[in-house]
Amino acid sequence: MDEHAIEVSGLTKTFGGKFGRGEPHRALGGVDLQVKRGTVHALLGPNGAGKTTTVRVISTLLKPDEGTVTVLGTDALADPAKVRRSIGVSGQYAAVDGNLTGWENLRMVARLYGLKRKAAGARADELINDFRLSDARDRPSRTYSGGMRRRLDLAGSLIARPGVVILDEPTTGLDPRGRREMWALIENLVSTGTSVLLTTQYLEEADALADIITVIDKGVVVAKGTAAELKAASQSTLLTVEVSQGYDRDRLISVLTEYGSGEPYSHAHSMAWHVPVAHGNASAAVIIQALSETGVTVSDFTVDAPTLDDVFLNLTSTTPDKNEERAA
Structure with missing residues (x-):
C-alpha cells in the first residue's frame, strides 16, 4: 500500500x-x-x-x-x-x-x-x-x-x-x-x-x-x-517594541526597516510594533538605541522565537491578520 x-x-x-x-x-x-x-x-x-x-x-x-x-x-x-x-x-x-x-x-x-x-x-x-x-x-x-x-x-x-x-x-x-x-x-x-x-x-x-x-x-x-x-528554519527572531503615545510613526518605521530583517507591522489600535531581527538581543539593542536617538521612546520590548504567523508572513509577504497595519 x-x-x-x-x-x-x-x-x-x-x-x-x-x-x-x-x-x-x-x-x-x-x-x-x-x-x-x-x-x-x-x-x-x-x-x-x-x-x-x-x-x-x-x-x-x-x-x-x-x-x-x-x-x-x-x-x-x-x-x-x-x-x-x-x-x-x-x-x-x-x-x-x-x-x-x-x-x-x-x-x-x-x-x-x-x-x-x-x-x-x-x-x-x-x-x-x-x-x-x-x-x-x-x-x-x-x-x-x-x-x-x-x-x-x-x-x-x-x-x-x-x-x-x-x-x-x-x-x-x-x-x-x-x-x-x-x-x-x-x-x-x-x-x-x-x-x-x-x-x-x-x-x-x-x-x-x-x-x-x-x-x-x-x-x-x-x-x-x-x-x-x-x-526552526526561519532566519530571524521577532522583536516587539511598545512605544509611548504620540510617537513619530515615520521615524519608528524607518528605524525598524533599516535595522530589522523584514517588514515591520502592528496590530490595529496597538502601541506595539513587531519586526523580524537577524541577531536576537544584539539586533534589539541596536534598534532600541537608534529609536532613542531619533526621539521615539520605547516603554517595553521583547525578543521571541518566531510563531507560525511570523513564518507565514516572512514566506508570503502577506499578513494573515486582516486587522494588522503594515509599514507601507
Missing part, C-alpha cells in the same frame, strides 16, 4: 486568456503535494494563493492544465468517479438543507450515496450520535447554531466512510468554543485512520492539528514541513 493518501505533482492551472475573458491568470504554477495516510496535512496561503484551486482539482471539480493527481492509489484525472466515491468534502459554508432536520439531512445524503432506506437511517443515527447532535436531531437544521451546522456538514461528508476528507476552512465563522469542538472531531477522524487535507486561515489551527504544513503563495509551494521545522 502506498504511504500517501494524496499525491499531486506538477499541477498547473491558468484561467482566462486567449479563449477566456480578461487577461490570463496563473492560479497554479507547478504545485507538488503529498499527504501521508492517517495524517492531517494543512495547506496554508494568503487569499488568491491557489489553495482553493488545488483543492478543487484534487476533489475532481476542476481539471488542471498539467500535472498528475492520485488519491488512494487512483488516478483522479483518469477515473474521477472512483475518487469521488472515496473522498469526503466539507467546505467553509455548511451545505445543509435548512428545512430538513439534522437526521433527515444525513439520511438524504446516505440515500444519494446508494444506501438502502434502513441502512441510510442507521448511518444517520450513528453520525448524529458521533457528532453530538442527538438533542437536535428532529429540529429543522435552520435552527442550528453555526457550530452545529458545521458539525452536521462534516458528518454528511463521512456518510460513505471515506479514506480521505478534504476540509476547506472548516472553522471559519465559528466562535472559539465551536472551533475547539471542530478540532476535537478532526483529531478523532485521524485517530480512526482517515487522512485529512485541511485549508485554514487560522494559523494556530494548523499549528495545533497538522502533522505537515505546506505553504503556497502565488500558485507555487514556498515551504513544507512540520510547524516546528518551519519555525
Whole structure:
C-alpha cells in the first residue's frame, strides 16, 4: 500500500486568456503535494494563493492544465468517479438543507450515496450520535447554531466512510468554543485512520492539528514541513517594541526597516510594533538605541522565537491578520 493518501505533482492551472475573458491568470504554477495516510496535512496561503484551486482539482471539480493527481492509489484525472466515491468534502459554508432536520439531512445524503432506506437511517443515527447532535436531531437544521451546522456538514461528508476528507476552512465563522469542538472531531477522524487535507486561515489551527504544513503563495509551494521545522528554519527572531503615545510613526518605521530583517507591522489600535531581527538581543539593542536617538521612546520590548504567523508572513509577504497595519 502506498504511504500517501494524496499525491499531486506538477499541477498547473491558468484561467482566462486567449479563449477566456480578461487577461490570463496563473492560479497554479507547478504545485507538488503529498499527504501521508492517517495524517492531517494543512495547506496554508494568503487569499488568491491557489489553495482553493488545488483543492478543487484534487476533489475532481476542476481539471488542471498539467500535472498528475492520485488519491488512494487512483488516478483522479483518469477515473474521477472512483475518487469521488472515496473522498469526503466539507467546505467553509455548511451545505445543509435548512428545512430538513439534522437526521433527515444525513439520511438524504446516505440515500444519494446508494444506501438502502434502513441502512441510510442507521448511518444517520450513528453520525448524529458521533457528532453530538442527538438533542437536535428532529429540529429543522435552520435552527442550528453555526457550530452545529458545521458539525452536521462534516458528518454528511463521512456518510460513505471515506479514506480521505478534504476540509476547506472548516472553522471559519465559528466562535472559539465551536472551533475547539471542530478540532476535537478532526483529531478523532485521524485517530480512526482517515487522512485529512485541511485549508485554514487560522494559523494556530494548523499549528495545533497538522502533522505537515505546506505553504503556497502565488500558485507555487514556498515551504513544507512540520510547524516546528518551519519555525526552526526561519532566519530571524521577532522583536516587539511598545512605544509611548504620540510617537513619530515615520521615524519608528524607518528605524525598524533599516535595522530589522523584514517588514515591520502592528496590530490595529496597538502601541506595539513587531519586526523580524537577524541577531536576537544584539539586533534589539541596536534598534532600541537608534529609536532613542531619533526621539521615539520605547516603554517595553521583547525578543521571541518566531510563531507560525511570523513564518507565514516572512514566506508570503502577506499578513494573515486582516486587522494588522503594515509599514507601507
